Amino acid sequence: MIEHIELFFKSIFIDNMVFAVFLGMCSYLAVSKKVATAVGLGAAVIFVLAITVPLNWLLDQYLLQPGALKWLGPEFADYDLGFLSFIMFIATIATMVQLVEIVVEKFSPSLYNSLGIFLPLIAVNCAILGGSLFMQSREIETLGLALNYGVSSGIGWFLAILAIAAIREKIRYSNVPAPLRGLGITFIITGLMGIGFLSFGGMLTGGDEEPSAAPTEQVESVETETTKEMNIEQGKSIVENTKTVE
Amino acid sequence: MGLLSKKDAKLITDPLTDNNPITIQVLGICSALAITAELKASLVMGIAVLFVLGVGNVVISLMRNIIPSKIRIIVQLIVVASLVIIVDQVLKAYAFELSKTLSVFIGLIITNCIIMGRFEAFALGNGPWRSFLDGIGNALGYAVILIIVGFFRELLGSGSLFGFPVLGDAIEKTGVYSIGYENNGFMLMPPMALIIVGLIIWVQRSRNKDLIED
Numbered sequence: 001m002i003e004h005i006e007l008f009f010k011s012i013f014i015d016n017m018v019f020a021v022f023l024g025m026c027s028y029l030a031v032s033k034k035v036a037t038a039v040g041l042g043a044a045v046i047f048v049l050a051i052t053v054p055l056n057w058l059l060d061q062y063l064l065q066p067g068a069l070k071w072l073g074p075e076f077a078d079y080d081l082g083f084l085s086f087i088m089f090i091a092t093i094a095t096m097v098q099l100v101e102i103v104v105e106k107f108s109p110s111l112y113n114s115l116g117i118f119l120p121l122i123a124v125n126c127a128i129l130g131g132s133l134f135m136q137s138r139e140i141e142t143l144g145l146a147l148n149y150g151v152s153s154g155i156g157w158f159l160a161i162l163a164i165a166a167i168r169e170k171i172r173y174s175n176v177p178a179p180l181r182g183l184g185i186t187f188i189i190t191g192l193m194g195i196g197f198l199s200f201g202g203m204l205t206g207g208d209e210e211p212s213a214a215p216t217e218q219v220e221s222v223e224t225e226t227t228k229e230m231n232i233e234q235g236k237s238i239v240e241n242t243k244t245v246e
Numbered sequence: 247m248g249l250l251s252k253k254d255a256k257l258i259t260d261p262l263t264d265n266n267p268i269t270i271q272v273l274g275i276c277s278a279l280a281i282t283a284e285l286k287a288s289l290v291m292g293i294a295v296l297f298v299l300g301v302g303n304v305v306i307s308l309m310r311n312i313i314p315s316k317i318r319i320i321v322q323l324i325v326v327a328s329l330v331i332i333v334d335q336v337l338k339a340y341a342f343e344l345s346k347t348l349s350v351f352i353g354l355i356i357t358n359c360i361i362m363g364r365f366e367a368f369a370l371g372n373g374p375w376r377s378f379l380d381g382i383g384n385a386l387g388y389a390v391i392l393i394i395v396g397f398f399r400e401l402l403g404s405g406s407l408f409g410f411p412v413l414g415d416a417i418e419k420t421g422v423y424s425i426g427y428e429n430n431g432f433m434l435m436p437p438m439a440l441i442i443v444g445l446i447i448w449v450q451r452s453r454n455k456d457l458i459e460d
Contacts, residue, residue: 020436025275026359083335086353087327094320123319126357133350178458179451180444183272187444194437 004148007140011152014201017127018160019194021134024127028161029186038165039158041122046154048100048122049131052093053150054143056132059088064136089132097123127157164190257379261387267360268391269447270457274360279395279439281351286408288396290337290344292389294352296382298329299361303381306369313370322365323356330355360388395442403433 017023024045031041062068064085069076101119105112122128131153140146167189176185267273274295281287305325306313313321334352337345345352355361364384369377400406405413405423414421432438451457 022275022279022436022439023354025279026273029272029275083331086331086334086356087324089353090323090327090356091320094323123323124357124359124362126354126359129357130350130354133353137350177448179455180448181458183269184444184447184451187440187447191437191440191444194440195435198435198437 004145007145007148008152011149012156012159013197015134015153015156016160016197017130017153017157018190019197021130023130024125024157027122027125028157028164028190029183032161032165032168032186035162035165035169038161042154042158042161044119044122045125045127045157046151048093048097048119048128049150049154049157050147051100051150052089052096052128053131053135053153054147055096056089056092057135057140057143057146059092060085060136064088085133085136090129093128093132094123127153160193163193254376254379257376258383258386261380261383262390263387264454264457266387266391266450267363267384268388268443269450271360271363273363274358274388275443279443280436281348282392282396282439283399283403283434284347284409285393285396285400287344287347288392289389290341291348291351292385292392294330294333294337295355295358295360295388296385297333298326298355299364299381299385300378301381302326302329302361303364303369303377304374306365307372307374307377310370318370319362322362326356326361360384391443391446394446395439398442399433399438402430403438405429 015021018025018028027041032038060068062071064081066080066082067077069079069081097119101112104119131150134153135146135149140149164186168186171185171189180188261267265271268275281291302325306322309321330353333355334345337348337352364381368380372380397407400408401412405411411421413427414423
Protein backbone atom coordinates (compact mmCIF):
# COMPACT_ATOMS: atom_id res chain seq x y z
CA MET A 1 0.00 0.00 0.00
CA ILE A 2 2.72 2.44 1.02
CA GLU A 3 4.48 2.14 -2.32
CA HIS A 4 1.23 3.04 -4.07
CA ILE A 5 0.87 6.22 -2.03
CA GLU A 6 4.51 7.02 -2.54
CA LEU A 7 4.40 6.53 -6.29
CA PHE A 8 1.19 8.55 -6.46
CA PHE A 9 2.61 11.66 -4.82
CA LYS A 10 6.00 11.22 -6.43
CA SER A 11 4.56 11.22 -9.94
CA ILE A 12 2.28 14.17 -9.28
CA PHE A 13 4.72 16.49 -7.56
CA ILE A 14 8.33 15.38 -7.73
CA ASP A 15 8.47 13.87 -11.21
CA ASN A 16 5.82 16.15 -12.58
CA MET A 17 5.48 15.53 -16.31
CA VAL A 18 5.67 19.20 -17.23
CA PHE A 19 7.97 20.73 -14.65
CA ALA A 20 10.53 18.00 -14.16
CA VAL A 21 10.82 16.38 -17.59
CA PHE A 22 9.05 18.83 -19.96
CA LEU A 23 6.71 16.31 -21.49
CA GLY A 24 3.66 17.40 -23.42
CA MET A 25 4.98 20.93 -23.67
CA CYS A 26 3.58 21.52 -27.15
CA SER A 27 -0.04 21.07 -26.22
CA TYR A 28 0.67 22.57 -22.81
CA LEU A 29 1.69 25.83 -24.46
CA ALA A 30 -0.85 25.71 -27.28
CA VAL A 31 -4.02 24.84 -25.36
CA SER A 32 -3.46 26.79 -22.15
CA LYS A 33 -5.02 30.08 -23.18
CA LYS A 34 -8.34 29.34 -21.46
CA VAL A 35 -9.05 27.39 -18.29
CA ALA A 36 -12.06 25.56 -19.75
CA THR A 37 -10.20 24.06 -22.70
CA ALA A 38 -7.21 23.31 -20.49
CA VAL A 39 -9.43 21.27 -18.18
CA GLY A 40 -10.80 19.35 -21.16
CA LEU A 41 -7.38 18.44 -22.47
CA GLY A 42 -6.07 17.64 -18.99
CA ALA A 43 -8.95 15.25 -18.37
CA ALA A 44 -8.34 13.57 -21.72
CA VAL A 45 -4.66 13.13 -20.88
CA ILE A 46 -5.46 11.47 -17.52
CA PHE A 47 -7.94 9.21 -19.26
CA VAL A 48 -5.59 8.10 -22.04
CA LEU A 49 -2.58 7.68 -19.72
CA ALA A 50 -4.66 5.52 -17.39
CA ILE A 51 -5.40 3.21 -20.30
CA THR A 52 -2.14 3.15 -22.24
CA VAL A 53 0.38 2.83 -19.42
CA PRO A 54 -1.03 -0.45 -18.00
CA LEU A 55 -1.54 -1.77 -21.52
CA ASN A 56 2.04 -1.01 -22.50
CA TRP A 57 3.17 -2.49 -19.17
CA LEU A 58 1.57 -5.77 -20.22
CA LEU A 59 3.23 -5.57 -23.64
CA ASP A 60 6.56 -4.78 -22.06
CA GLN A 61 6.28 -7.60 -19.54
CA TYR A 62 5.10 -10.32 -21.90
CA LEU A 63 6.64 -9.35 -25.24
CA LEU A 64 9.43 -6.83 -25.15
CA GLN A 65 11.66 -7.37 -22.12
CA PRO A 66 14.69 -9.64 -22.44
CA GLY A 67 13.37 -13.12 -21.77
CA ALA A 68 9.76 -11.96 -21.73
CA LEU A 69 8.73 -14.53 -24.30
CA LYS A 70 9.38 -17.40 -21.88
CA TRP A 71 5.66 -18.13 -21.66
CA LEU A 72 5.78 -19.34 -25.28
CA GLY A 73 8.22 -22.08 -24.41
CA PRO A 74 11.82 -22.48 -23.23
CA GLU A 75 13.29 -21.99 -26.72
CA PHE A 76 12.02 -18.40 -26.73
CA ALA A 77 13.68 -17.48 -23.45
CA ASP A 78 16.72 -15.80 -25.05
CA TYR A 79 14.74 -13.42 -27.24
CA ASP A 80 15.05 -9.71 -26.60
CA LEU A 81 12.58 -7.64 -28.58
CA GLY A 82 13.39 -4.46 -26.65
CA PHE A 83 14.31 -2.57 -29.80
CA LEU A 84 10.68 -2.80 -30.89
CA SER A 85 9.41 -0.90 -27.84
CA PHE A 86 9.04 2.46 -29.55
CA ILE A 87 7.00 1.17 -32.43
CA MET A 88 4.85 -1.07 -30.21
CA PHE A 89 4.15 1.67 -27.72
CA ILE A 90 3.26 4.27 -30.29
CA ALA A 91 1.07 1.83 -32.20
CA THR A 92 -0.76 0.95 -28.98
CA ILE A 93 -1.23 4.59 -28.17
CA ALA A 94 -2.48 5.52 -31.62
CA THR A 95 -4.96 2.65 -31.74
CA MET A 96 -6.14 3.17 -28.16
CA VAL A 97 -6.75 6.85 -28.78
CA GLN A 98 -8.77 5.98 -31.86
CA LEU A 99 -10.67 3.30 -29.97
CA VAL A 100 -11.36 5.52 -26.98
CA GLU A 101 -12.67 8.16 -29.34
CA ILE A 102 -15.10 5.73 -30.96
CA VAL A 103 -16.27 4.25 -27.65
CA VAL A 104 -16.75 7.62 -25.98
CA GLU A 105 -18.62 8.95 -28.99
CA LYS A 106 -20.97 5.97 -28.91
CA PHE A 107 -21.70 5.78 -25.20
CA SER A 108 -21.30 9.26 -23.83
CA PRO A 109 -21.95 12.01 -26.37
CA SER A 110 -21.70 14.70 -23.72
CA LEU A 111 -18.23 13.56 -22.65
CA TYR A 112 -17.34 13.28 -26.31
CA ASN A 113 -18.35 16.86 -26.89
CA SER A 114 -16.08 18.08 -24.16
CA LEU A 115 -13.14 15.73 -24.82
CA GLY A 116 -13.72 14.99 -28.47
CA ILE A 117 -11.62 17.58 -30.20
CA PHE A 118 -8.67 16.91 -27.91
CA LEU A 119 -8.48 13.17 -28.36
CA PRO A 120 -6.77 13.15 -31.78
CA LEU A 121 -4.26 15.71 -30.45
CA ILE A 122 -3.33 13.32 -27.70
CA ALA A 123 -1.90 10.59 -29.93
CA VAL A 124 1.10 12.81 -30.57
CA ASN A 125 1.31 14.29 -27.07
CA CYS A 126 4.75 13.50 -25.72
CA ALA A 127 3.35 13.03 -22.22
CA ILE A 128 1.52 9.89 -23.31
CA LEU A 129 4.47 8.18 -24.96
CA GLY A 130 6.73 9.55 -22.23
CA GLY A 131 4.51 7.91 -19.60
CA SER A 132 5.00 4.53 -21.23
CA LEU A 133 8.73 5.00 -21.77
CA PHE A 134 9.33 6.10 -18.19
CA MET A 135 7.21 3.20 -16.98
CA GLN A 136 9.60 0.94 -18.91
CA SER A 137 12.85 2.62 -17.86
CA ARG A 138 11.87 2.87 -14.18
CA GLU A 139 10.99 -0.81 -14.14
CA ILE A 140 7.62 -0.47 -12.49
CA GLU A 141 6.82 -3.80 -10.97
CA THR A 142 3.13 -4.62 -10.96
CA LEU A 143 0.15 -3.87 -13.14
CA GLY A 144 -1.45 -2.00 -10.25
CA LEU A 145 1.56 0.27 -9.89
CA ALA A 146 1.57 0.86 -13.63
CA LEU A 147 -2.07 1.94 -13.50
CA ASN A 148 -1.27 4.13 -10.53
CA TYR A 149 1.67 5.66 -12.39
CA GLY A 150 -0.48 6.39 -15.44
CA VAL A 151 -3.25 8.05 -13.46
CA SER A 152 -0.99 10.04 -11.16
CA SER A 153 1.30 11.39 -13.86
CA GLY A 154 -1.85 12.33 -15.74
CA ILE A 155 -3.04 14.24 -12.69
CA GLY A 156 0.33 15.96 -12.47
CA TRP A 157 0.02 17.09 -16.08
CA PHE A 158 -3.57 18.19 -15.46
CA LEU A 159 -2.52 20.32 -12.47
CA ALA A 160 0.26 21.92 -14.48
CA ILE A 161 -1.91 22.92 -17.43
CA LEU A 162 -4.68 24.11 -15.11
CA ALA A 163 -2.25 26.32 -13.22
CA ILE A 164 -0.67 27.86 -16.30
CA ALA A 165 -4.07 28.45 -17.92
CA ALA A 166 -5.29 30.30 -14.84
CA ILE A 167 -2.11 32.39 -14.74
CA ARG A 168 -2.34 33.20 -18.43
CA GLU A 169 -5.96 34.34 -18.03
CA LYS A 170 -4.86 36.71 -15.29
CA ILE A 171 -1.71 37.92 -16.98
CA ARG A 172 -3.69 39.30 -19.89
CA TYR A 173 -4.39 42.31 -17.69
CA SER A 174 -0.76 42.87 -16.78
CA ASN A 175 1.76 45.08 -18.46
CA VAL A 176 4.20 42.57 -19.91
CA PRO A 177 7.10 43.91 -22.04
CA ALA A 178 5.93 43.66 -25.64
CA PRO A 179 8.54 41.18 -26.94
CA LEU A 180 7.81 38.83 -24.07
CA ARG A 181 4.05 38.82 -24.56
CA GLY A 182 2.45 35.47 -25.25
CA LEU A 183 5.03 32.76 -25.63
CA GLY A 184 8.01 34.34 -23.89
CA ILE A 185 6.33 35.08 -20.61
CA THR A 186 4.68 31.66 -20.59
CA PHE A 187 8.09 30.02 -20.84
CA ILE A 188 9.47 32.08 -18.00
CA ILE A 189 6.43 31.48 -15.78
CA THR A 190 6.68 27.76 -16.44
CA GLY A 191 10.31 27.93 -15.45
CA LEU A 192 9.45 29.69 -12.21
CA MET A 193 6.72 27.17 -11.47
CA GLY A 194 9.25 24.44 -12.15
CA ILE A 195 11.57 25.97 -9.56
CA GLY A 196 8.66 25.95 -7.14
CA PHE A 197 7.99 22.30 -7.84
CA LEU A 198 11.66 21.50 -7.19
CA SER A 199 11.00 22.15 -3.54
CA PHE A 200 8.77 19.08 -3.43
CA GLY A 201 11.96 17.12 -4.06
CA GLY A 202 12.60 16.24 -0.43
CA MET A 203 8.98 15.35 0.29
CA LEU A 204 9.02 11.57 0.00
CA THR A 205 12.35 10.12 -0.90
CA GLY A 206 14.64 12.32 1.09
CA GLY A 207 15.51 14.48 -1.91
CA ASP A 208 16.61 11.60 -4.05
CA GLU A 209 15.87 12.85 -7.54
CA GLU A 210 17.60 10.09 -9.43
CA PRO A 211 15.50 9.08 -12.42
CA SER A 212 16.06 5.43 -11.62
CA ALA A 213 14.69 5.79 -8.11
CA ALA A 214 12.75 2.53 -8.18
CA PRO A 215 15.18 0.43 -6.10
CA THR A 216 15.67 3.08 -3.41
CA GLU A 217 11.92 3.49 -3.11
CA GLN A 218 11.60 -0.09 -2.04
CA VAL A 219 14.21 0.30 0.65
CA GLU A 220 12.60 3.41 1.97
CA SER A 221 9.09 2.00 2.05
CA VAL A 222 10.36 -0.32 4.76
CA GLU A 223 11.79 2.51 6.79
CA THR A 224 9.92 3.88 9.77
CA GLU A 225 8.47 7.31 10.34
CA THR A 226 11.48 8.56 12.28
CA THR A 227 13.96 7.77 9.55
CA LYS A 228 11.65 9.60 7.15
CA GLU A 229 12.08 12.72 9.22
CA MET A 230 15.81 12.29 9.20
CA ASN A 231 15.65 11.91 5.45
CA ILE A 232 14.12 15.33 5.12
CA GLU A 233 17.08 16.78 6.93
CA GLN A 234 19.44 14.86 4.68
CA GLY A 235 17.36 15.89 1.71
CA LYS A 236 18.81 19.36 1.69
CA SER A 237 22.35 18.13 1.36
CA ILE A 238 21.36 15.54 -1.22
CA VAL A 239 19.63 18.18 -3.31
CA GLU A 240 22.85 20.11 -3.29
CA ASN A 241 24.76 17.01 -4.32
CA THR A 242 22.43 16.32 -7.22
CA LYS A 243 23.04 19.82 -8.45
CA THR A 244 26.65 19.07 -8.98
CA VAL A 245 25.99 15.57 -10.27
CA GLU A 246 23.54 16.78 -12.85
CA MET B 247 23.37 30.41 -58.69
CA GLY B 248 24.92 27.23 -57.51
CA LEU B 249 23.25 24.20 -56.04
CA LEU B 250 20.15 25.81 -54.59
CA SER B 251 17.75 28.25 -56.16
CA LYS B 252 16.79 31.25 -54.06
CA LYS B 253 13.43 29.75 -53.13
CA ASP B 254 15.04 26.51 -52.02
CA ALA B 255 17.70 28.28 -50.00
CA LYS B 256 14.94 30.13 -48.16
CA LEU B 257 13.58 26.76 -47.03
CA ILE B 258 16.79 26.25 -45.11
CA THR B 259 17.47 29.76 -43.85
CA ASP B 260 13.94 30.72 -42.79
CA PRO B 261 13.60 28.22 -39.95
CA LEU B 262 16.96 29.34 -38.59
CA THR B 263 15.66 32.81 -37.80
CA ASP B 264 12.22 34.24 -38.47
CA ASN B 265 10.33 30.99 -38.63
CA ASN B 266 12.24 29.06 -36.00
CA PRO B 267 10.42 25.88 -35.00
CA ILE B 268 10.99 26.38 -31.28
CA THR B 269 10.70 30.10 -30.69
CA ILE B 270 8.10 30.98 -33.35
CA GLN B 271 6.17 27.88 -34.33
CA VAL B 272 6.24 26.54 -30.73
CA LEU B 273 6.95 23.00 -31.86
CA GLY B 274 9.21 20.34 -30.47
CA ILE B 275 9.83 21.70 -27.02
CA CYS B 276 8.79 18.44 -25.43
CA SER B 277 11.76 16.21 -25.98
CA ALA B 278 14.31 18.97 -26.20
CA LEU B 279 14.80 20.93 -23.02
CA ALA B 280 15.45 18.21 -20.50
CA ILE B 281 18.70 17.18 -22.18
CA THR B 282 20.29 20.58 -22.67
CA ALA B 283 22.31 20.59 -19.45
CA GLU B 284 25.32 19.50 -21.52
CA LEU B 285 26.42 20.79 -24.87
CA LYS B 286 27.33 17.34 -26.12
CA ALA B 287 23.89 15.89 -25.47
CA SER B 288 22.27 18.90 -27.15
CA LEU B 289 24.44 18.44 -30.22
CA VAL B 290 23.67 14.74 -30.48
CA MET B 291 19.96 15.40 -30.04
CA GLY B 292 20.16 18.00 -32.81
CA ILE B 293 21.88 15.54 -35.14
CA ALA B 294 19.36 12.81 -34.32
CA VAL B 295 16.46 15.11 -35.17
CA LEU B 296 18.27 16.26 -38.31
CA PHE B 297 18.51 12.67 -39.49
CA VAL B 298 14.94 11.71 -38.58
CA LEU B 299 13.36 14.84 -40.01
CA GLY B 300 15.43 14.92 -43.20
CA VAL B 301 14.86 11.26 -44.08
CA GLY B 302 11.30 11.17 -42.75
CA ASN B 303 10.26 14.17 -44.82
CA VAL B 304 11.59 12.51 -47.97
CA VAL B 305 9.85 9.22 -47.21
CA ILE B 306 6.52 10.87 -46.47
CA SER B 307 6.87 13.08 -49.50
CA LEU B 308 7.48 10.06 -51.74
CA MET B 309 4.43 8.32 -50.29
CA ARG B 310 2.21 11.38 -50.21
CA ASN B 311 0.02 10.26 -53.11
CA ILE B 312 -0.65 6.76 -51.82
CA ILE B 313 -1.34 7.47 -48.12
CA PRO B 314 -5.10 7.50 -47.44
CA SER B 315 -5.73 10.71 -45.53
CA LYS B 316 -7.76 8.96 -42.81
CA ILE B 317 -4.87 6.87 -41.52
CA ARG B 318 -2.05 9.26 -42.32
CA ILE B 319 -1.25 9.95 -38.66
CA ILE B 320 -0.59 6.29 -38.01
CA VAL B 321 1.48 5.95 -41.19
CA GLN B 322 3.54 8.97 -40.16
CA LEU B 323 4.03 7.61 -36.66
CA ILE B 324 5.26 4.29 -38.02
CA VAL B 325 7.73 6.01 -40.34
CA VAL B 326 9.11 8.17 -37.53
CA ALA B 327 9.20 5.29 -35.08
CA SER B 328 11.25 3.17 -37.50
CA LEU B 329 13.73 5.98 -38.07
CA VAL B 330 14.01 6.66 -34.35
CA ILE B 331 14.69 2.99 -33.68
CA ILE B 332 17.61 3.22 -36.13
CA VAL B 333 18.98 6.27 -34.30
CA ASP B 334 18.51 4.60 -30.93
CA GLN B 335 20.27 1.40 -31.97
CA VAL B 336 23.17 3.31 -33.54
CA LEU B 337 23.60 5.39 -30.38
CA LYS B 338 23.47 2.30 -28.19
CA ALA B 339 26.15 0.68 -30.33
CA TYR B 340 28.59 3.57 -30.71
CA ALA B 341 27.88 5.97 -27.83
CA PHE B 342 26.43 3.95 -25.00
CA GLU B 343 27.17 6.49 -22.25
CA LEU B 344 25.44 9.21 -24.21
CA SER B 345 22.43 7.06 -24.94
CA LYS B 346 22.12 6.49 -21.18
CA THR B 347 22.12 10.25 -20.60
CA LEU B 348 19.51 10.82 -23.25
CA SER B 349 17.49 7.82 -21.94
CA VAL B 350 13.86 8.08 -23.00
CA PHE B 351 14.30 11.36 -24.80
CA ILE B 352 15.56 9.68 -27.97
CA GLY B 353 12.32 7.70 -28.00
CA LEU B 354 10.39 10.89 -27.52
CA ILE B 355 11.64 12.19 -30.88
CA ILE B 356 8.72 10.12 -32.20
CA THR B 357 6.22 12.47 -30.65
CA ASN B 358 8.32 15.54 -31.27
CA CYS B 359 5.80 17.97 -32.68
CA ILE B 360 8.30 19.40 -35.17
CA ILE B 361 8.38 16.13 -37.00
CA MET B 362 4.64 15.57 -37.22
CA GLY B 363 4.16 19.27 -37.89
CA ARG B 364 6.56 19.32 -40.85
CA PHE B 365 5.08 16.09 -42.25
CA GLU B 366 1.59 17.55 -42.11
CA ALA B 367 2.43 21.04 -43.20
CA PHE B 368 5.08 20.42 -45.83
CA ALA B 369 5.96 16.88 -46.85
CA LEU B 370 2.37 15.93 -47.67
CA GLY B 371 2.17 18.68 -50.25
CA ASN B 372 5.65 18.98 -51.75
CA GLY B 373 8.17 16.99 -53.73
CA PRO B 374 10.99 14.99 -52.11
CA TRP B 375 13.86 17.44 -52.76
CA ARG B 376 12.07 20.45 -51.34
CA SER B 377 10.78 18.37 -48.43
CA PHE B 378 14.31 17.28 -47.72
CA LEU B 379 15.51 20.88 -47.63
CA ASP B 380 12.59 21.87 -45.44
CA GLY B 381 13.37 19.01 -43.06
CA ILE B 382 17.05 19.96 -42.87
CA GLY B 383 16.21 23.63 -42.34
CA ASN B 384 13.77 23.01 -39.53
CA ALA B 385 16.01 20.50 -37.83
CA LEU B 386 18.87 23.01 -37.99
CA GLY B 387 16.64 25.70 -36.52
CA TYR B 388 15.81 23.31 -33.69
CA ALA B 389 19.45 22.33 -33.21
CA VAL B 390 20.55 25.97 -33.06
CA ILE B 391 18.26 26.68 -30.12
CA LEU B 392 19.33 23.48 -28.36
CA ILE B 393 22.98 24.37 -28.81
CA ILE B 394 22.53 27.93 -27.55
CA VAL B 395 20.69 26.68 -24.47
CA GLY B 396 23.19 23.86 -23.96
CA PHE B 397 26.11 26.26 -24.33
CA PHE B 398 24.90 28.63 -21.64
CA ARG B 399 23.73 25.93 -19.26
CA GLU B 400 26.98 24.00 -19.42
CA LEU B 401 29.20 27.08 -19.36
CA LEU B 402 27.46 28.76 -16.42
CA GLY B 403 26.44 25.57 -14.64
CA SER B 404 29.58 23.46 -14.76
CA GLY B 405 32.14 25.89 -16.20
CA SER B 406 32.91 23.55 -19.08
CA LEU B 407 32.11 23.05 -22.77
CA PHE B 408 31.78 19.56 -24.25
CA GLY B 409 33.04 18.36 -20.87
CA PHE B 410 36.31 20.34 -21.03
CA PRO B 411 36.76 22.86 -18.22
CA VAL B 412 37.15 26.19 -20.00
CA LEU B 413 36.93 28.49 -17.01
CA GLY B 414 39.72 26.93 -15.01
CA ASP B 415 39.50 24.40 -12.21
CA ALA B 416 36.74 24.93 -9.66
CA ILE B 417 38.44 22.93 -6.91
CA GLU B 418 42.01 24.11 -7.45
CA LYS B 419 40.76 27.69 -7.79
CA THR B 420 42.53 28.45 -11.04
CA GLY B 421 41.35 30.61 -13.93
CA VAL B 422 38.31 32.74 -13.19
CA TYR B 423 37.70 30.80 -9.99
CA SER B 424 40.79 32.42 -8.49
CA ILE B 425 38.95 35.75 -8.33
CA GLY B 426 35.95 34.30 -6.53
CA TYR B 427 33.75 33.13 -9.41
CA GLU B 428 31.45 30.22 -8.59
CA ASN B 429 29.57 27.79 -10.80
CA ASN B 430 25.84 28.35 -10.71
CA GLY B 431 24.52 24.85 -10.04
CA PHE B 432 21.02 26.12 -10.58
CA MET B 433 21.66 26.39 -14.30
CA LEU B 434 21.71 22.61 -14.42
CA MET B 435 18.19 22.33 -13.02
CA PRO B 436 15.49 21.61 -15.62
CA PRO B 437 13.49 24.86 -15.13
CA MET B 438 16.43 27.02 -16.17
CA ALA B 439 16.17 25.64 -19.71
CA LEU B 440 12.71 27.14 -19.96
CA ILE B 441 13.85 30.47 -18.66
CA ILE B 442 16.76 30.59 -21.11
CA VAL B 443 14.43 29.83 -24.00
CA GLY B 444 12.15 32.59 -22.70
CA LEU B 445 15.10 34.98 -22.78
CA ILE B 446 16.04 33.88 -26.32
CA ILE B 447 12.48 34.64 -27.38
CA TRP B 448 12.73 38.02 -25.71
CA VAL B 449 15.95 38.92 -27.54
CA GLN B 450 14.67 37.65 -30.87
CA ARG B 451 11.38 39.48 -30.67
CA SER B 452 12.86 42.76 -29.58
CA ARG B 453 15.15 42.62 -32.63
CA ASN B 454 12.29 41.81 -34.99
CA LYS B 455 9.14 43.67 -33.96
CA ASP B 456 6.97 41.82 -36.50
CA LEU B 457 7.09 38.71 -34.37
CA ILE B 458 5.51 40.32 -31.30
CA GLU B 459 2.21 38.78 -30.25
CA ASP B 460 -0.76 40.88 -29.19
